[in-house]
Amino acid sequence: MNFKKFLVNHLLSMRIFILFIVTSTAYAQEVDELNPTLREANNINNKGYTLLESGHYSKAILHFQEAIALDPSQIIYYYNLADACLKLDDNNCALEAYSGAKLHHPDEADLYMYTADIYQKQNKLKEAISEYDKAINLVKEGNPLKYLFYFNRGNSYLKLKDYKAAVLNYTSTLNEFPDHYGAYANRGMAYYNLKRKAEACNDWIKASENGFSTAKEYISAYCN
Incomplete structure (x- = not known):
């Protein structure tokens, strides 16, 4: 052999x-504490998650992108977006979601880990190792x-x-x-x-x- x-x-x-599995989309803050724009972003994200759960991935992506445009600081929106992209086997879409999240959360080790996992799946091994390196340097x-x-x-x-x-x-x-x-x-x-x-x-x-x-x-x- x-x-x-x-x-x-x-x-x-x-x-x-x-691969990130969304377990909750509830925004941590009380809705009353949010300004109207952030409240709208949260509502759009939750509608997107409902679409994601029901298998309407393309529509979910549009909702998550809209939520991000309104409030780009919330990491859960990017994770939800990446999850919907991956459901459609759209790796580039997921990579863009993680890249966007890194701009606002550069010290979040998991973002680099998930990016590396996609690169490994694409057989882009050197790129994957570079992202794993960053993840390991940041992991707590x-x-x-x-x-x-x-x-x-x-x-x-x-x-x-x-x-x-x-x-x-x-x-x-x-x-x-x-x-x-x-x-x-x-x-x-x-x-x-x-x-x-x-x-x-x-x-x-x-x-x-x-x-x-x-x-x-x-x-x-x-x-x-």
Whole structure:
């Protein structure tokens, strides 16, 4: 079995993209505290979210864009816009939404993370890594998803065949989340390509023990 072909076939199934899921559109301020323009923007955003929920994505996009035009400071409007764009598989639209949000929230790590995820999906790996770098520099300690910042950056390096950098990122993933089977499995791939077979097999064994069944195939193919 050709290892590189095996790697390509299985890496895609193990990537994790963090796409924003809107859980609430309620504006934090009391409506009475808003001036008329901000109140209108909030109402338009909520109408857009109703359209988004009912599957009318193109109409939702127009509402979110209108809300942003009235009040460009509210990050939730950009997230809602990006979510509607992604529902239509319009990556460029989503990237524009995140870029707009960055102008007003330049220190929001998740914006760079979501941007990087789209670039990785487009196979623009160097651009993805640049955005992951920014996200990791900004992410706060205690963020429960910090491990995914490293994991997804590691996947970009793995696809670029920069195996040393991939190992470092998967190790950082495991420092944040010791039972992440995908990080063990992918780090095993990186180790194997670095001719570090024993370490690769150890990682695949750990991945298998953590429930990643495909790791058993790696062990059978490359460790016996």
